Amino acid sequence: MSCEEPTTSPTPENNITVVSSDGKEFLLDLKLTEQSETLARLISNFEYDRTDVKKDPVPLGNITSAQMQKIIEWLQHHRYYPKWEQNDIHYSTSFTFETWVEEYLNIPNNEMFELLNAANYLNIPRLFSTICRIMASRITGKSAEQIRTVLNIKTDVKNDVYTGIPIQEDSSSSEDGMSEISLSPSPPPI
Amino acid sequence: MSDGDPPLRLLSLPNTPLQRIVLCMQHIDQFALSLVSQRCKDLVKSIDLTCLAVYVEVESKINIRIRITDCSWIKCLLNDDRATAVKSEVKTLPDREGFAYSKPEYRVEDWLRHILEMYHQSEIDRIHLLEPLRDVQSFRDTFTSCSTIVFNARSESEAVELSRMFCPLKKLEFYVYQKDPKTLVAFRTAGIANAQFHGGYNIRKKDGTVATLSFPRYCHFEMLVW
Numbered sequence: 001m002s003c004e005e006p007t008t009s010p011t012p013e014n015n016i017t018v019v020s021s022d023g024k025e026f027l028l029d030l031k032l033t034e035q036s037e038t039l040a041r042l043i044s045n046f047e048y049d050r051t052d053v054k055k056d057p058v059p060l061g062n063i064t065s066a067q068m069q070k071i072i073e074w075l076q077h078h079r080y081y082p083k084w085e086q087n088d089i090h091y092s093t094s095f096t097f098e099t100w101v102e103e104y105l106n107i108p109n110n111e112m113f114e115l116l117n118a119a120n121y122l123n124i125p126r127l128f129s130t131i132c133r134i135m136a137s138r139i140t141g142k143s144a145e146q147i148r149t150v151l152n153i154k155t156d157v158k159n160d161v162y163t164g165i166p167i168q169e170d171s172s173s174s175e176d177g178m179s180e181i182s183l184s185p186s187p188p189p190i
Numbered sequence: 191m192s193d194g195d196p197p198l199r200l201l202s203l204p205n206t207p208l209q210r211i212v213l214c215m216q217h218i219d220q221f222a223l224s225l226v227s228q229r230c231k232d233l234v235k236s237i238d239l240t241c242l243a244v245y246v247e248v249e250s251k252i253n254i255r256i257r258i259t260d261c262s263w264i265k266c267l268l269n270d271d272r273a274t275a276v277k278s279e280v281k282t283l284p285d286r287e288g289f290a291y292s293k294p295e296y297r298v299e300d301w302l303r304h305i306l307e308m309y310h311q312s313e314i315d316r317i318h319l320l321e322p323l324r325d326v327q328s329f330r331d332t333f334t335s336c337s338t339i340v341f342n343a344r345s346e347s348e349a350v351e352l353s354r355m356f357c358p359l360k361k362l363e364f365y366v367y368q369k370d371p372k373t374l375v376a377f378r379t380a381g382i383a384n385a386q387f388h389g390g391y392n393i394r395k396k397d398g399t400v401a402t403l404s405f406p407r408y409c410h411f412e413m414l415v416w
Contacts (some may be wrong), residue, residue: 147222153230
């Protein structure tokens with residue numbers, strides 16, 4: 001399915017404001033939020049789809065403005081796709097991507113990881129699945145030794161000879177820098 | 191992704207995306223990933239992969255075939271060179287794409303255990319033991335049961351020993367290299383000049399009559415009543 005239909009400008013009646021972790025506000029058309037389970041549920045719970053309800057800005061404390069911009073780009077492109085589905089098992093396993101997706105995800109690995117975490121947090125199944133497939137495709141056709149190099153794993157787990165407890169870990173897992181996204185946003189006051 | 195791109199810090203990801211990425215991988219890539227480190231192996235195990243069957247053929251090389259789906263296999267060919275570590279050649283079938291890998295600490299039974307753990311199997315569907323293994327007891331300890339075993343034995347006592355070792359079994363086929371001269375004489379006395387004795391089971395009736403069940407071909411058996 002493609003998104004050939006014209007986009008409509010958000011109006012105060014059909015949009016919400018989300019606030020990124022660095023304090024930047026984004027005006028988001030309610031139609032776009034249908035791709036995100038987290039946002040769609042939040043809007044439903046607070047009845048933000050009603051015109052007579054006051055809509056407070058939604059803080060997204062785990063998503064930076066750069067990530068939010070990237071996500072909005074995805075949501076705009078998939079505006080007229082079916083909305084998110086719970087337990088969507090019909091995800092593709094193909095490593096072939098449309099040109100737009102290839103261009104969209106032609107970003108450094110660390111940005112892709114952050115975007116994956118953001119897609120996971122906002123629960124945008126199509127974006128989440130696409131990034132996972134892109135990541136998997138970067139491993140495909142490689143030997144164990146090559147994967148070790150790609151993933152930058154230098155050591156294996158070694159157990160302490162006395163306790164049997166692992167004393168070394170894969171180097172890549174000990175690296176810092178990955179933001180932890182685990183908590184849902186605090187709901188805005190009504 | 192450019193050349194100067196930082197490495198994929200896959201293992202830094204939370205569990206949900208990490209497991210989903212592994213689920214998206216090809217079977218052979220999942221297998222390769224499981225060999226990288228203990229954590230990678232645990233990760234692959236955590237996505238609950240299964241397979242339809244595991245077959246082992248022990249000849250000059252050891253061939254472990256994993257039937258993932260009706261039309262997708264992984265073949266792990268092990269070269270148990272006694273001077274060096276077991277060298278493995280892993281391929282998918284029918285594509286025949288794959289990689290070679292040597293894990294110094296892995297013996298044949300470790301490779302088998304790795305595969306069984308990865309696919310959450312405890313049973314082997316068929317073993318062809320046509321050449322002796324370096325450590326048959328360790329090999330046996332890697333799985334709980336085997337549906338069918340076919341083996342060559344140098345003597346009847348070895349055949350009995352192997353049969354006991356691999357029990358419980360649903361089906362047993364074996365061939366004994368050294369034919370018992372007394373048995374052959376008995377065959378010839380009975381008028382069977384060209385007897386080829388493949389070993390088998392003895393059945394004894396209450397009246398003392400003994401019959402030997404033999405399996406000279408895959409498709410039929412012989413019962414010789416003495």
